[in-house]
Amino acid sequence: MNINRDILQKEVFYKTSRSGGKGGQNVNKVSTKVELLFSVNDSVLFNDDEKLLLNDKLQSRFNKDGLIQVICDEDRSQYMNKQKALERLVGLLTISLHKPKIRKKKGISKAAKAIRLENKRINSAKKESRRAKFD
Numbered sequence: 668m669n670i671n672r673d674i675l676q677k678e679v680f681y682k683t684s685r686s687g688g689k690g691g692q693n694v695n696k697v698s699t700k701v702e703l704l705f706s707v708n709d710s711v712l713f714n715d716d717e718k719l720l721l722n723d724k725l726q727s728r729f730n731k732d733g734l735i736q737v738i739c740d741e742d743r744s745q746y747m748n749k750q751k752a753l754e755r756l757v758g759l760l761t762i763s764l765h766k767p768k769i770r771k772k773k774g775i776s777k778a779a780k781a782i783r784l785e786n787k788r789i790n791s792a793k794k795e796s797r798r799a800k801f802d
Contacts, residue, residue, distance in 0.1 A: 670757050674712055679756070680704040681749060686740040693743070700740035701748040705756055707735060717764060724763040735759070 686700035707713070707721045730736045737759070739752040 670760055671712065672753070672757065675705075675757065676753065678705065678710050678712070679753065680734075681752075683745060686748075697745070699743055699745045699748060700738070701745060701752050703737040703739070703749070703752040703756055704730075704734040705737075706733065708733065721760065721763050725759070728759070 680703070682702040682704065683698040684700045684702070685695065685698050707718055707725070710718070713721065725735060728735050735756065737752045737755050739748040739755065741751060742748050
């Protein structure tokens, strides 16, 4: 499924805070850590069936308010962290909406059937040779 990033961008909320790690004194002054929040139930991107599927598969990712939470603080730039968080959300939603193909049962192949019958024939001959002949 291809998720429209422009519409998703409008439905996402961001929280920013100070981040640890690289950056020297800049770390103490600039809010570069980004926390992305997304509500599946309020989204116009998905129909009801997709929303149920997302709620089921992403249950562990919801916070106490029922929002999906993605945190990124890898870069020194708030803009780059927002882009990475949005990419992670898109990946998460795409993986969650993927439905695996249903496996169709197939019959036993001719080769497998022939091997099984040959093994039965060999085993039968072996046991027949052990049997005492009473005539």
